[in-house]
Amino acid sequence: MKKTLSIEQIKEAMRKNSYICDDQLAFVICLSLAMEKPLLLEGEPGVGKTEVAKVLADVLGAKLIRLQCYEGLDAAATLYEWNYAKQLLKIKLFDVCGQTCHLEDIFTDEYLIPRPLLMAVRSPEKAVLLIDEVDSADAEFESFLLEVLSDFQVTIPEMGTIKAIHKPLVIITSNRVRELHDALKRRCLYHYIEYPTPEREMEIIMEKIPGINERLAKQIAGIMAPLREQDFFKRPGVAETLDWSQALTILDKEDVDEEVMDLTCGCLFKFKEDVKRFKDTKAEALEKAKTVFEE
């Protein structure tokens, strides 16, 4: 890599912020930084897509600007709004003082409420813009996003066009509730975050749950990997693993056994059918876990 940050540097820096990332993810982040292109992250729920942006902001020492998408999100909530109340008060003030009010007086920065996208564009230093769960916003919003993402500029009719001084690093996450529009995908680099390997998952547990003993972490990681190959309706992600590990440490367990699996299965599975299935196959899962690290 011929650029400021190498893969190793990124990995190391992210590890310091307790995010264990693999080569591929580190590489894509590097590439995205170098090419100044948005990065589209997809993956099963709970593999740490949003976390990437948070940690990256810390690593780069940049401000994190987060835009959480939801249905019905529109331009006003993402770009800017005029502070009408304040403008009205100002007009009133002019009136009382007997001065004439010009439009330029009330359409200034003072009366502008910047929303995440405008904040990212106007940011005086490089910022990390996280557009979270873009697939839960409407398709219209997606096409609106295109202008911002390709040119990093925002047009306010009363004030003119504002162009980004520093292109922000844009991280877009999607859970694939619906397929994203091609035009949006085309403007981004793409990375799919897989479930971590057992070794990496163990590292993550050790990093995130202080005070957990190594043997337990290893056992948990060993159970998770084969579990994800099974046909559950909603497979447990890393977030669930961490919840479970936390629960086991609170219970002061040194070992995972069938009884404790029954008690804590609510940490891993959120559907009745999945819980039942997990309980049925727990003995098998424990058995399999022993061989995971030997392979």
Place this chain on the structure above:
Amino acid sequence: MAHFIPAQFLTEIDFQVYAHNLIERTLLFADLLRKNRVPVHTAKELDAIAALQYVDISKLSEFYMALKATMLVSNKHFPIFDQLFTQFWSGRGNASLPGGDTSGVPVQKQNTKDKQRGPEKSAEERQGSANDGKDSQEGAKVLLQSDSKEQGNSSDETSLPTYSLIETLREKDFEDIQPSEFVGFDELFKSLRINDKEKRGRRFKSSKTGKIIDIPKSIRQSRQKGGEIIKIFTKDRKPRHAKLVLIADVSASMDIYSTFLIKFIYELQKYVRDAETFVFSTQLKRITDILSHRSIGTALSLLSQSVLFWSGGTDIGGSFREFNNSYGGKLRKRNRILVILSDGWDTGDIETLKKQMEIFKKGFKKIIWLNPNLKYDSYQPLCMGMAASMPYIDYFLPCHNLKTLEAFIEIVKKI
């Protein structure tokens, strides 16, 4: 999911040998991906080439990841990308592949002319999209010039087999599908969807994003504000759902197809509201509830436990009568489409069948009959059951591979 590291199957040396005039070969590779139904847009091609400036192209792994991150837009294309990458950049047309899961897949070879046209076409496209990334184009130009010295000996190396894995799988008869191909197949099944938001009906419902102003509601709501309209309410056209009633034949003669068709119906039922599913051979059974299970594995195993007449004989007329008597009153509506999946081989009473079909015709909006035997060009609906039902059918369609099922979905959308 197992991690695929191409370096295991493709050595650095292989890569060095075949990786000269990189730009041209990258474009060729994009072309190869496109031929395999991986959508690689021109802008993505430019990205890929722009990315080459930032990576250490002497390292295979970096090169691989750069292409992967820039060219692809979905993880469902990862396996085919990995496969093609190994084959293309090792220069070995038939390199042995990782894992055994692709062993049964036939390989389609196309003639070399096709591929030699590749780079020219890409180059044209590249010029076409001028404003979409000028920097990267310049970067590409510089690299192209440095490569041009080597172009003399490159022509004979562009001959590579083109694979069309997905395409073959789509057109493959369910009869010939190997168990090893099931995985890819399930993925394809998931892509068959009826997007019911697409079609808009005549009725309205209130909607925040709607463009039409709902005057009555706005006025009604204004009354509590003393008659001043403060908020304007909008409405939008209500989406029209395709309402389906599916009756599938699971008798012995349909054995090869029924598993696939049930899977198809399972996916269909997930995305179509108010779909009702029945199976029959000599009796009829409603399986809507079984198929609404979240996991297809559970659904199928429950199905095999509860449907005892699977692979039995066939009594189409009798089963239809049972349907009309028990469920007809509720389900026979003019806004529903009846879909019958059967080959029409019948041992029951023909007169009963005719009578039931007549009731169907009167009760349903449209009747679609899917018959796997329609794949034979010379097929004539001669068997008694089929011949008797023909006059009542609106659409008579084949259903022996994915392509025909896609066609069926298109027709349902249009009705």
